[in-house]
Amino acid sequence: MMLDVKAGDDQSFELLLRKYRSPLVNFLYRMVRDTAVAEDLAQEVFLRVYRARQEYAPSAKFTTWMFRIATNLALNSVRDNRHRQMGISMDQTVDSGESEQPALEVPDRAPSVEQELVARCRAEMILKAIHALPEKQRAAVLLHKYHELDYDEIARVLECSESALKSFLFRAYETLRVELAPLVSPTVRVDRVPVQRGEQPS
Amino acid sequence: MFGKEKSSVKRCAALERKLVEYLDGHARPADRHAVEEHLSGCASCRLRAEEFRALWTALDDLPEVSPSPAFDAMLRARIAAEPARRSFWDWLPSPRLAFAVTALVVMSAWLSSVPRVTTNPTVVSQASQASEVSPESDFGMIRDLPVLENFDVVSKFDALSELPVTQGRPTGEGVKESR
DSSP states (O other), X not given: OHHHHHTTOHHHHHHHHHHXXXXXXXXXXXXXXXXXXXHHHXXXXXXXXXXXXXXXXXXXXXXXXXXXXXXXXXXXXXXXXXXXXXXXXSSOOOOTTTTOOOOBOOOSSOOOHHHHHHHHHHHHHHHHHHHTSOHHHHHHHIIIIISOOOHHHHHHHHTSOHHHHHHHHXXXXXXXXXXXXXXXXXXXXXXOOOOXXXXXXX | OHHHHHHHHHHHHHHHHHHHHHHTTOOOHHHHHHHHHHHHHOHHHHHHHHHHHHHHHHXXXXXXXXXXXXXXHHHHHHHHTSOOOOOGGGGSSXXXXXXXXXXXXXXXXXXXXXXXXXXXXXXXXXHHHHHHSOHHHHXXXXXXXXXXXXXXXXXXXXXXXXXXXXXXXOOSTTOOOOO
16 A cells, blocks of 8 residues: 555555554554644654655565654654653653543443443553553553564564563563552462562562 | 572573463464473463463553544645655656757767867968978978078068067077088
8 A cells, every 4th residue: 555655646645544543543642641742743653654655665564664653753752751841840740641531432332430430440550551661661562462563573663673572571561460460360469570680579 | 409499580581582472372383382381380470471361451451542533634734734845857847858958968078078179370370281282392391490490590580570689699600500
């Protein structure tokens, strides 16, 4: 489809937009936890794809290329936001995602208020835990779990080896396992803190 | 016993890179076998594997977000605002003009490489006269060249009479005359 866009077919670009708009916005929202920023970044991704259409060469899958652009933009945004927050106040803790309530896609069967509240709490907890991960681990988890990219593709997106990627994923899931212990299983032992290299286990 | 514990920790650490791949079904047969063998003998890693599976189920609860209704329109506006990109060839109005320009450049390069012909009128006239002179008169001119080295002869040329007279002008003595 991207080759058709390269040939000047605007209809194909519209098809690309429809196919990847939602996954891209979701990935970016889960990276930056701000819907406005996520949509702005997603538009920037499509804009860069459009600008580079003449030079596009199918040496890698389109999704790899697209998510690489998206990941780089997200990482830059997170780092810029962190610097901005540090400039605002060293004492104040700012969580830009909590006030943003994105439109959730609810199933056809209308949930009760209680169920909806529980669902929102779980979602918020998961999102917070994912957002607490280091940026590269966060991107690795999102691409692996929610976008089902191959290890090879994710490694290209994150510009690391497959071996390093698998270590990222293991450490990320280990951290999430502890953070989301109440959701995972009531019997999960929370004293099993992930051990970083060189550290002594607590 | 310490050695046994150390090797056990090493095997658990080696599982790190293989566990996720094993759980999502992408492990190679050799790795899958190695992981299963380790899990069958290590309760700690077996529990971890079960908890990873439960975690992935919980992560499925994260709902998807929808792009806003204005997303497409805003993107189209940004694309429309992009400056039009023109390539080098777009500046040429037609292929014929391009060919003409190329031919002109090639011709100029060829002409600049051709050696220059002198444009001195005296030389030209002499050259044209020389072209009319016979071989006998050619020899005569060469034979008479020593005359031109004789100051007395040269000084009688009209054009030279306009030149200022200087001190110590040679009188002709000592000038060879070879005929």
